């Protein structure tokens with residue numbers, strides 16, 4: 001018998017409901033994180049527990065982009081693009097993690113935006129405020145994916161850190177699906193900085209989410 005105690009669970013699965021969207025009727029699942037009380041979500045579609053790799057997105061909360069239509073980032077368009085792709089495939093999962101502002105929160109992200117308005121880039125702004133360039137970790141993804149029996153994902157991301165993080169957690173990323181959407185005059189230099197300083201794989205951008213969901 002092992003002397004190692006079983007690690008305490010990071011979060012609890014709480015409940016689910018139907019979530020009709022313009023593209024498909026998802027099931028919304030809610031978890032509560034023990035350490036913070038934050039409510040993390042999974043939008044699921046189709047039979048995601050059948051052992052086949054699941055088209056998946058790990059999406060960090062961005063209230064300004066996801067809800068308030070901000071063009072300063074690509075977050076809202078990525079959220080919409082990912083859901084459209086899952087709907088088109090008829091199967092997939094979007095993990096909605098409450099990691100606003102790359103983990104520094106909304107108010108601090110707004111402070112970082114003010115610094116960017118004064119000329120510094122998105123990474124330097126975080127550092128000037130005393131934060132890491134990217135304060136996120138992805139350990140919650142493991143129990144969230146395990147809840148549905150998901151061990152392999154086709155991950156919609158441009159961020160190599162997400163692929164590394166999931167791989168280290170024991171989730172196999174069988175494929176990376178680029179999510180290049182909504183480069184515009186307001187977020188152009190932000191996206192360039194992500195590529196130059198955070199290692200994002202930005203490839204050839206397209207202007208916007210296409211009507212048919214093909215990105």
Ligand SMILES: Nc1nc2c(ncn2[C@@H]2O[C@H](COP(=O)(O)OP(=O)(O)OP(=O)(O)O)[C@@H](O)[C@H]2O)c(=O)[nH]1
Nearest residue numbers: 060061062073099100101102109112122157158159
């Ligand atoms: N601190 C900070 N956070 C930002 C800024 N712009 C967007 N964010 C946050 O960054 C997170 C999204 O990160 P991104 O770098 O766009 O994307 P990613 O999640 O790393 O990678 P992808 O999977 O390719 O989208 C969200 O939590 C946003 O709120 C910014 O200028 N400063």
